Amino acid sequence: MKTTRMGPDGPEVSQFGIGAMSFAGIYGDATVEESHAVLDACRAAGAVHIDTSNVYGNGRSEEIIGAWFAKTPGARDEMHLATKAGITRGGERRFNNDPEYLEERLDGSLKRLGVECVDLFYIHRYDRTHTPEEVAGSLKRLIEKGKTRAVGFSEIAPSTLRRAFAECPIAAVQSEYSLSTRAPELGMVQACAELGTTLVAFSPVGRSLLTDAPFSYERGQSHAFLASNPRFMQPNYDANIAATDRFRALAAEMGEPAAALAIAWCIAKGSLPIPGTKNTAHLKELLRGAEIDLTPEDIARIEAVLPVGWAHGDRYNATQWEGPERYC
Known part of the structure; x- marks a missing residue:
């Protein structure tokens, strides 16, 4: 398993992690047994990074991971555990980075996970009622209290990262990054490289x-997030399937699953991808991506069939864009 350093002075971790949102039934129900089988397979493969959040299933994802740690001797010591907070449920504020709120939510996560400390605690969404320096100061105090070993942000701008980093080392920034979402290349990839911050690529x-079995239009419409997501709405959906058919054909020509090729591309670009799945067969395809060493010629072929800007429709709709920082 390829490895990378988590943050400028952090530990070496696998350059592949499991995104645990799928455990909470976001794209269909996932049983505890299915989720635990995925975690078992990740551990066996040396994929040690687990990435979850307090809002995934209102804590269900964390509870499933905590139950797995409880029944799997030695697993907690081997795995690198990350969770997030900052998105509220109900009330007037959608996002809250108040120091007391973050610590309270982290305490709840620690209880559900059955641990005294996580390895990485992210701000899930930056709350602009605070400065980046103020939020970073709050995170630094959580490190000092021994509740997390390192801290990060999700969906922020490079300028926010630099300001926060001046107050406290930021180990990771989580951003959507893939062959279909290349925006991080317009500043975030560069800022992370400059500071030694790890770019964690979700989706x-x-x-x-970017797989051999993309969701059908009907299946997409059955999930609340995708039903109103521009890339999964017509006519964009059909156009995106036609565009990615070229990628699937290239993957078949190269003798690899499309998902593996997409993961290999992310790793070649220096990021730590965290795909989500509740299916061990699909996980095997994803893990294969961590074994592929793409040549410059391979990358050029991939980017020729899916050039920058190929996707039809924005990655988020107007409501989904509330919270993430746009920076270009």
Whole structure:
């Protein structure tokens, strides 16, 4: 398993992680047994990074991971555990980075996970009522209290990262990054490289579009997030399937699953992809991506069939864009 350093002075971790949102039934129900089988397979493959959040299933994802740690001796010591907070449920504020709120939510996560400390605690969404320096100061105090070993942000701008980093080392920034979402290349990739911050890439297979079995239009419409997501609405959906058919054909020509090729591309670009799945067969395809060493010629072929800007429709609709920082 390829490895990377988590943050400028952090530990070496696998350059592939499991995104645990799927455990909470976001794209269909996942049983505890299915989720635990995925975690078992990740551990066996040396994929040690687990990435979850307190809002995934209102804590269900964390509870499933905590139950797995409880029944799997030695697993907690081997795995690199990350969770997030900052998105509220109900009330007037959608996002809250108040120091007391973050610590309270982290305490809840620690209880559900059955641990005294996580390895990485992210701000899930930056709350602009605070400065980046103020939020980073709050995160630094959580490190000092021994509740997390390192801290990060999700969906922020490079300028926010630099300001926060000046107050406290930021180990990771989580951003959507894949062959279908290349915006991080316009500043975030560069800022992370400059600071030694790890770029954690969520949705690295484009919410199934970059796999051999993309969601059907009907299945997409059955999930609340995808039903109103521009890339999964007509006529964009049909156009995106036609565009990614070229990628699937290239993957077949190269003798690899499309999902594996998408993961390999993310790793070649220096990011740590965290795909989500509840299916061990699909996980095997994803893990294969961590074994592929793409040549410059391979990358050029991939980017020729899926050039920058190929996708039809924005990655988020207007409501989904509330919270993430746009920077270009």
